[in-house]
Amino acid sequence: MASLRGSTLLPQCVSCIRRITRPDLHVWRPQQTRTISKKAKEAERNITVKLLTDVPRYGRAGSYVPLNPSLMRNKWFPARVADYVPATQMKQLKAQEVVIARDFTFGVQLNLEEAEDEEEDFGKQPKYYVRPIEIDVLSxxxxxxxxxxxxxxxxxxxxxxxxxESPSKERMGASGAADILTAAAMASKAxxxxxxxxxxxxxxxxxxxxxxxxxxxxxxxxxxxxxxxxxxxxxxxxxxxxxxxxxxxxxxxxxxxxxxxxxxxxxxxxxxxxxx
CATH class of the missing domain: 3.10.430.100 (Ribosomal protein L9, C-terminal domain)
Known part of the structure; x- marks a missing residue:
């Protein structure tokens, strides 16, 4: 206790002093806090959607992928590229252990010759083949x-x-020009x-x-x-x-x-x- 009394790190509050003086003193240690990364926060915001067409770097039609809600709301859903997944269907997918992941290699093809050139010269960017989206037109x-x-x-x-409108009664003392305009208006409505x-x-x-x-x-x-x-x-x-x-x-x-x-x-x- 003498060593603790002379230490500059001795806590000043009563609860901390009681915790230090307990027999399990070696168990007490500072608590560590972990922060969520930006990538993890984006993953929490993403929603699960069902692709209606083949989308390069995402997957084939019918697959389930995570997607940013704003991208789904502003572009994909109006263009009928993907559809929302209801909560009841999400429970069934989780029960069936359906894979919900994005395929980054889908629709991207890299030729062998281009891969060899890339090993020789790192300054050149490889050329990728993007498969066009096919639209099935109804007959x-x-x-x-x-x-x-x-x-x-x-x-x-x-x-x-x-x-x-019913014809209005004649006005006493009206001018001839006013009568002509009134008659023309009534004729057009009739x-x-x-x-x-x-x-x-x-x-x-x-x-x-x-x-x-x-x-x-x-x-x-x-x-x-x-x-x-x-x-x-x-x-x-x-x-x-x-x-x-x-x-x-x-x-x-x-x-x-x-x-x-x-x-x-x-x-x-x-x-x-x-x-x-």
Whole structure:
């Protein structure tokens, strides 16, 4: 105790003095703390995704790889390169001990001659072969089958009706110029049909709605549908089959290039109730 009393490293708090004076003095030692490396932190942030296509330096289609969430959210998922893995499926993968790892050598080929040159001259960079991503395009017949399955018989749209104003009473003492302008305005409004709407329902609106319905299925989302493949059969103005400007139910025809028969659906335009 005399040696401890004269030491400059003697603790000043009561709890530390009690711990030092215990019989197991040799067990007491400073605690070590370990910091997590940057690479380990990135590994904790990564999520497991399923590849939908072959991606060089990552793996083949159908394999499970860890990926940065921001890269998945901003690029891979919108481009249909990979898909998210639900939590229930993750439990099954862990139970089945499925390998979840990135293949850095996939899609990269180094020729033997280039490897020999690299040993002789370290200043030259080796040339790598990157395998292009192959896109499996659906046939026109299969695309029409998917459209028939996922597009409902009647597609509803809502638009605001153009209100028909009743002729106003004559104003006493109004000028002749004001009467002429009022009569011209009333004549232009009278030409509008009873079921006329503000704006229109175009083929672009229909294509956007159909794409939203197809996006819920992996195979159906690969159907390529453009505005030129859709046209109104009824309800359109003469010479313009791309839009309808009135309320009612009309027929639309969908025909993909190479398809034998078109797909006919009903487009129902209903009146949108104005907010009170």
């Amino acid at each position: 026109p017949g299969r695309s029409m089958e998917l459209l028939n399955a996922f597009v409902p018989p009647t597609v509803d749209f809502y638009r605001q009706r153009i209100e028909q 030409k509008a049909p009873v079921d006329a709407i503000y704006g229109s329902v175009s083929t672009a609106d229909l294509v956007s709605t159909i794409r939203g319905a197809l996006a819920h299925n992996d195979e159906a989302s690969r159907v390529i549908l453009n505005e030129a493949d859709v046209k109104f059969v009824s309800g359109h103005e003469e010479g313009d089959t791309s839009r309808v400007k009135q309320l009612g139910t009309f027929k639309v025809e969908i025909r993909l290039p190479g398809a034998e028969e078109p797909l006919v659906r009903n487009i129902r335009i209903r009146e949108k109730q104005s907010e009170a």
